[in-house]
Amino acid sequence: MKLTRHISVFVIAQLCIIGSVNCGNILVWHTEGSHWINLKPILETLIDRGHSVTVLVQSASVYMDPTEKARFSYEPFNVSISMQQMNDFFEEFIHFHMYEIDHLSYLQIHWKGYHIVKRDLKFSIQICDGLLRSETVMRRLREAKYDVLLSDPIYPCSDLVAEDLGIPLVYTLRFSVAHMWERLCGQLPSPPSFVPGAMIKLTDEMSFTERLLNFLFYASQDMMAYGYWQDIDAYYSEIRGKPSTYCEVMGQADLWLIRTYWDFDYPRPFLPNFKFVGGIHCKPAKPLPEDMEEFVQSSGDDGIVVFTLGSMIKNLTTEKGNIIASALGQIPQKVLWRLSGDKPETLAPNTRVLDWIPQNDLLGHPKTRAFITHGGTNGIYEAIYHGVPMVGIPMFADQPDNMVHMKAKGAAVIMNFNTMKTQDLVDGLNTVINEPSYKENALRLSRIHHDRPISPKDEAVFWIEFTMRNKGAKHLRVQAHELTWYQYHSLDVFAFLLAIVMLLTLLFIKTCLFCVRRCCYGAKSKRKTEHKRKQ
């Protein structure tokens, strides 16, 4: 342990590999989509540092492939749902957010959203059950003597498995809706007056109406959460053999690695076991393939625009494709557009459409002037890392909210995917490219991103290793976990003090009345006596 004193993580890294000291055995929770993309760079670094990494993967996984060649090993387990069911669910989820949401009323959105989450949690419980009821897999996990369980809590039950294996649990997450997990389970203080709930599309500077909306958003999401969580609470109680809640067990986690930082997030209160490690996957740009470099260089002083809509959007409707392609044709920059499927008819010669682009290498290229993005956190972080202003075309999940962050920080403009016209996109691109404040703000965010004592990846790795070295990190966990909600807010103390004040007031009034009565009665009887005497 003494060797770790006052030396950088990079030096420790060498020690772990050379001496095989402290090299641990890490179990990783299954996940999907961009969550899996986010986990991979941490796993790679952990492996580089000599740790052994095993990733749990469920049989219906859409995004994880246990047959792919990887440096970590997979621990597969069977579940009672099919890959088709999972795929259908994702398709419905995306379709709802991309196309249905704009045609529904506020209440219909909530109603449908509620049922989608309920179904997601039903699938999640089936996945939990597949693992927890599998004696073979669970025995293998117990025998493997893991040192820590690393989990993105998007899929529940990692806390139950960590508890069963008796090992520390480290969460890594971007956010939960209205910060429900962080607030309700992790005890993260989030005053609604200046901490906008995740997904609400507000900033930390709120008017009275916005503060009211934020307050109601927290309250309504909390009520909905207790609705969602009933089934999972029952499942947790069944597995643990005692009345338990999902939230209470989640709260046992040693550390919460949050995948943002103050380059992206609004400054807010946090706790010693919450570490903000946004931008874990970011890295310097590599040289481009020769033909691509040639295309980029041909843009001259105007430079290029990089355009992707993320890993979940495979193609666009013909109409949308043409609107966008027409706009791209009207700017002097050259454009590299990642798009699967048919090429739009209105595609101009300045635009090159490709199935895949080296996004990070392009964003880090000195000729890049702007990034058209769907607003996923990964892409935004790459733009922040390289200081590139953005045009956001957010569609679903956290994307609209993410883009509001970037707009508030002056590094982006936002388009509405459903109502956007060709001219809107042209104007948006010209604004972020030609108004210097956008580039300046993007560079300011980049400076904040880079100028920290330790890189986000090193910080994440440090704290994962910390829990392994120290068998947990409970000294960072606030005592608030042991309090009820009314104790946390000192409501019992308030009630007690109020009772005392009321009692004293009552006593005072009674005493006054008593005195007044005595005085009056005394005066009255005195007058009567005097009257009688006079008579």
Added chain:
Amino acid sequence: MKLTRHISVFVIAQLCIIGSVNCGNILVWHTEGSHWINLKPILETLIDRGHSVTVLVQSASVYMDPTEKARFSYEPFNVSISMQQMNDFFEEFIHFHMYEIDHLSYLQIHWKGYHIVKRDLKFSIQICDGLLRSETVMRRLREAKYDVLLSDPIYPCSDLVAEDLGIPLVYTLRFSVAHMWERLCGQLPSPPSFVPGAMIKLTDEMSFTERLLNFLFYASQDMMAYGYWQDIDAYYSEIRGKPSTYCEVMGQADLWLIRTYWDFDYPRPFLPNFKFVGGIHCKPAKPLPEDMEEFVQSSGDDGIVVFTLGSMIKNLTTEKGNIIASALGQIPQKVLWRLSGDKPETLAPNTRVLDWIPQNDLLGHPKTRAFITHGGTNGIYEAIYHGVPMVGIPMFADQPDNMVHMKAKGAAVIMNFNTMKTQDLVDGLNTVINEPSYKENALRLSRIHHDRPISPKDEAVFWIEFTMRNKGAKHLRVQAHELTWYQYHSLDVFAFLLAIVMLLTLLFIKTCLFCVRRCCYGAKSKRKTEHKRKQ
């Protein structure tokens, strides 16, 4: 800036010296006592890293000596109080806490304490005035083009000077009573249910009564603070030429470097511009002088006990000295005791009394079994650094509260300085030396202290340099600073919602009453009509 990416602070240090890049001009606020001792190691490191450091010193300073040979330069200024007045104030302060406090009632303590603080603040305003009204010194400060002002806020007005000079302000502090500055001016969230107010001598695990006491402690201190601060608010308003409060101007600070960490403090909510850098002054032990090493080695397997009562206690009464010396004579360990003045009569051969001892080198010696301390944060941190269990004899200021922290973490026992008998001290020493849990806990705290991504000194230096490089750190400052107290707690939102609910209830009741009346009236008139018809 790019050079700082992903490399440790130690590497940056070299760059600053070699290339003279980013080497800044740092102004340091005047201070006294242990606050000055705490500042020095940061200043030394900043100088080592190539920065130029200038320390403000007032003409009545008791602990700062502008004539002493130092690597930083002093900027002296005259004040309208004498060194004798300052000295008398310190003497009275110490005497009150050491000897008077136990003979006074709770109300008397608060009354006298209130007046001591009021007088301290009167002196403080006189010191402020000495600097701010000195055109010569202020002009010199303006011309020197400082990059940052580093200040321990124990003496006010550094914020006014930073504002005048237009430079960022970095606070470095251990705490304020009941975290008043941090809570009220820095917006640090401190729920009274699990964050004990500094100085209250409670832990983060509180019973109902303790939570009630903590709540009342916060409330009473806040009320007292607004009493203390009236004069200083008026002074701030006068200097700024507009209605201002001390707290509001303090809140403009870019960073708050708090001199504790989770090895000493209970985990609690904090903010992005609060950095916990406890143990800045700690360093490895150096070899002892030859004769002292000989004495230590002569202790054999029993080892030694190190004993100091801090820099402010010069000597003890004969009675106290004899009680302590008798106790030390009854333990098998050898003792090194730092004590000025006459040697106690009951001094035993195992105890060596010295005017000065190399405290850190002794605490880091493998033969050290325990540390008898007054409970100052500096000494406690050296004991934590070296993993030495403690016997606390706290006297005043934060010392009793500090020792409660160490007791709660299982690394210390506490003596009452005023009522302590010889046997109490013997028992206390035997407990921490012979019960293994004390040593184990001291080592656990030491592990927490050392096992962090960056050393406290490097972290403090990093953030001071950050504010210089980036002309401040306002992106870490929460929006809560712009809210009133009722907005912060969403009380206006509550009131609005309550009004809506009451209005709706009223409307509902009125509607019901109207319907009932209509029904009854209708039925009544119908009956009347029928009755008439029948007639």
